[in-house]
Amino acid sequence: MDQQADIEFAKEDALSVLGRRGFMTLFGASMAGLLMSGNEVEAGLFGSRAPVPGIPDEWTRLKGRDVMSYARYIQGMKLRNVTPYMVIAPHFKKRGSVTNDLPPKSQWRKMKPTLLLVDHMAGNMGAPIKEIVSAYRSPRYNRAVRGKSRSFHMQNVAVDVTFHGASPWRAAAMAKKLRDQGKYKGGVGRYSSFVHVDTRGQNADW
Known part of the structure; x- marks a missing residue:
């Protein structure tokens, strides 16, 4: 039996006992409780609404309420060296006429192992993070920056x-050291001005 049918049966039973006016008061309060429960679930997943x-x-203003929700989710990781600002800033980068976007909510949790890795790298090296150059890329933005077609x-x-x-070079060496210690499985790429790390689940170097 679907949820709508359950609600309709509940309305009929309540009307027979309470009368229409009493029912509307009770039913309205019940629905408010259901809505509050939904908000509490969201707060549990992504932290407080502060x-x-x-x-x-x-x-x-540019990308809506999900910006703050994602920031609260990152804040909830309690990272020592990574701030929500650092992670979210790359999602506002632009290449030509294409602006990057936030990751879909279904992918938010996928970033946690990688951020934990970066946090440990900074702590172990005693080197504060200067910039997260790139994190999530939307498919359109990835094409605009000429990223690999299957970019992680x-x-x-x-x-x-x-x-x-x-x-x-030093950052890549630290990432590989942590990987050798069994902290994660993923890719490490060393470039002239930054290091790439990912937690794809299998090891790769370039």
Whole structure:
């Protein structure tokens, strides 16, 4: 029996006992309770509804409430060296006429292992993060920046990052060391100005 049918049967039973006026009062209160429960579930998944420090109001105006929800989710990881601002900033980058976007909600949790990795890299090197150059890329934005057609950035499991006081060579070496210790399985790519790390589930180097 579907939910709508259950509601209709509940209405009929309540009308016979309470009368129409009493029923409407009770039914309205019940529906308000259901809506509140839904909000509580969302709060449980993505943290409180309080604003996240450092997230510009302009970002919310441009991309909606999901910006703050994603920021609260990242904040809930309690990372020591990675801030929500660092992670979300690349989602507002533009190449030509194409602007990047937030990852779909279904992919939010996929970023957590990669952010934990970057957090450990910064802590172990004693090198603060300078910039997260790239995190999630929408398919359109990935094409605009000429990313690989199967880039793990589109799966929200990859980050390109730079550190204060640590070269890409040193950062890549730290990522590989943590991988050798069994902390994760994924890719490490060393470029001239940044290091790429991802938690794809299998090891790769370039």
